[in-house]
Amino acid sequence: MDVAQLERVSYSYRNSPAIADVSLHIKESEVIYLIGENGAGKSTLLLILAALFVPTSGIARIFGKVITEKSTKDIGLRRRIGIVFQDPDVQLFSPTVYDDVSFAPRHLTTGDYKLYTEKAMETMKISHLRQRHPYELSEGEKKRVAIATVLSYDPEFILFDEPTANMDGRGRREFKSLLKKLIDEGKTIVIATHLLRDIVYATRIIGMYKGKIDYDGDPYVLKNKKYLEKLNIL
Amino acid sequence: MNFVNATLKSIESLEEINVNHSRLHRINSESKIISVIIVLILMIILNSIVSLFLLLLFLTGESLIFERNVFKTWIFVPLFTGIIAIPAIFITPGTPIAHLGFIAATYEGLLAAIHLILRTLIAVTCVALLTKTTPWEDILASLNLLRIPEIFILILFLTFRYIFFLARITEATLLSLKSRIIGKEKILQSWKMYAPLVGNLFIKSYEMQEKIYIAMNARGFHMKKDEMLSPVRVRLKGINWGYVAVFIFLAFILLWTDGDLIWMLPSWSG
Numbered sequence: 001m002d003v004a005q006l007e008r009v010s011y012s013y014r015n016s017p018a019i020a021d022v023s024l025h026i027k028e029s030e031v032i033y034l035i036g037e038n039g040a041g042k043s044t045l046l047l048i049l050a051a052l053f054v055p056t057s058g059i060a061r062i063f064g065k066v067i068t069e070k071s072t073k074d075i076g077l078r079r080r081i082g083i084v085f086q087d088p089d090v091q092l093f094s095p096t097v098y099d100d101v102s103f104a105p106r107h108l109t110t111g112d113y114k115l116y117t118e119k120a121m122e123t124m125k126i127s128h129l130r131q132r133h134p135y136e137l138s139e140g141e142k143k144r145v146a147i148a149t150v151l152s153y154d155p156e157f158i159l160f161d162e163p164t165a166n167m168d169g170r171g172r173r174e175f176k177s178l179l180k181k182l183i184d185e186g187k188t189i190v191i192a193t194h195l196l197r198d199i200v201y202a203t204r205i206i207g208m209y210k211g212k213i214d215y216d217g218d219p220y221v222l223k224n225k226k227y228l229e230k231l232n233i234l
Numbered sequence: 235m236n237f238v239n240a241t242l243k244s245i246e247s248l249e250e251i252n253v254n255h256s257r258l259h260r261i262n263s264e265s266k267i268i269s270v271i272i273v274l275i276l277m278i279i280l281n282s283i284v285s286l287f288l289l290l291l292f293l294t295g296e297s298l299i300f301e302r303n304v305f306k307t308w309i310f311v312p313l314f315t316g317i318i319a320i321p322a323i324f325i326t327p328g329t330p331i332a333h334l335g336f337i338a339a340t341y342e343g344l345l346a347a348i349h350l351i352l353r354t355l356i357a358v359t360c361v362a363l364l365t366k367t368t369p370w371e372d373i374l375a376s377l378n379l380l381r382i383p384e385i386f387i388l389i390l391f392l393t394f395r396y397i398f399f400l401a402r403i404t405e406a407t408l409l410s411l412k413s414r415i416i417g418k419e420k421i422l423q424s425w426k427m428y429a430p431l432v433g434n435l436f437i438k439s440y441e442m443q444e445k446i447y448i449a450m451n452a453r454g455f456h457m458k459k460d461e462m463l464s465p466v467r468v469r470l471k472g473i474n475w476g477y478v479a480v481f482i483f484l485a486f487i488l489l490w491t492d493g494d495l496i497w498m499l500p501s502w503s504g
Contacts, residue, residue, distance in 0.1 A: 047448065050452060052448050052451060052452055053448075072451065073451065075454060078451075078452070078453070078454050079454070081452075082452075083452050085445070085449055087445070089399050090442070090445045090446055090448075090449045091449045093392070093395050093396075093446060093449070093450060094395075095369075095370055095371040095374075095391075095394075095395070096371070099371070103453055103454075103455075104453040104454055107453070107454035107455070108453070108454045133398075135395075135398040135399060135402070149453065150453075153453075
């Protein structure tokens, strides 16, 4: 079954086109990296895949549902999709770390939200930060909390926007092992990045260039120096 | 440079919340909110400058005993209220007490300015006492229990969360400016520098609010205050009647004497 189907999708920010004519199919358990320079349209594509943006033209189907203004607020869809934003300050809006991590389980899950919250905090090793205000944390800590806020409701389809930006070496290593764990659990993962050194476990690479998909295929393209230079990420 | 340093210091002080644990910190937030409401009502209905001064004196005493950090907020009062209060001295009709060229300062104008400054100081002090001695989430939960409208709580919640973020951006921008300023800046030059900074902050906060709404939506937020307040914190601890009684007694005394105190001011004979 397709997790996402995009047919000739375009999106513009106030008359300024961000992505144009993008067609894409994502299958279950794929690990896709979106690569491209800043401003290539990676983040916009992630927001459409997260069913948060309605395409300006074209059709986007996520888990079989056509994305409209109404479906962006569909709880059933929301609990199946998780997105980790590039800027953790956007993602963390609650008074304490615990409140932030427990926010989604309280509204999107049916079981005991405390269990989900504790598990996510343990996975991201942030249990000791539970009573801290998110604005007090270091950039690396904020990033870990931001990831925990998504892991806490256990979505099937997880999107990461530049997940290793602002992370130190240890943080990046920990992210890699988290990724391995999520892959083993059968999650479908899409990661937007311009950091080639952090690309691991990829089953598919999508190269974005000036708002369009320029390459969609296997990860061997990462060895093509000329192409990476064209994308301006080398 | 002085402006940059002063602004940076005020940004630092913005984050100094709940660092001490005085007795006032231990009083529950519902009681403190009720006391703030009493003080704000008194501030509006008291007419006498003496009554207002006594109320401010009471709050000053409370701050001196429990939370001296409150006085830092007084720095902003002359800056913002002064702009409104000073013209009132000259434009309010009444008995002239001094002449400044062709305009005269009036006794009634002076009283109006003092009234305004006292009221501002009272409002700022009681709200600062509350926010500096109470965790923000407790204040929100108490407002919820006191049936304050949902939209008001939501706005307060998001303002609090992102005011720090905006303060950080301002701090970083000002530090970057500071690193590039050599010598003493001229007033006109500084206005030219700070005007784009304010514009930039406005644009950033506008962009930020759009992104935050998307991020909240991504985790199932649909503009309901209960989605914001952790259920662990939403609990009624019971009002501390001893603390509230002090304010009720103060209100009773001030309201009783306000009519008499209004005559204690000397009338200007010229």
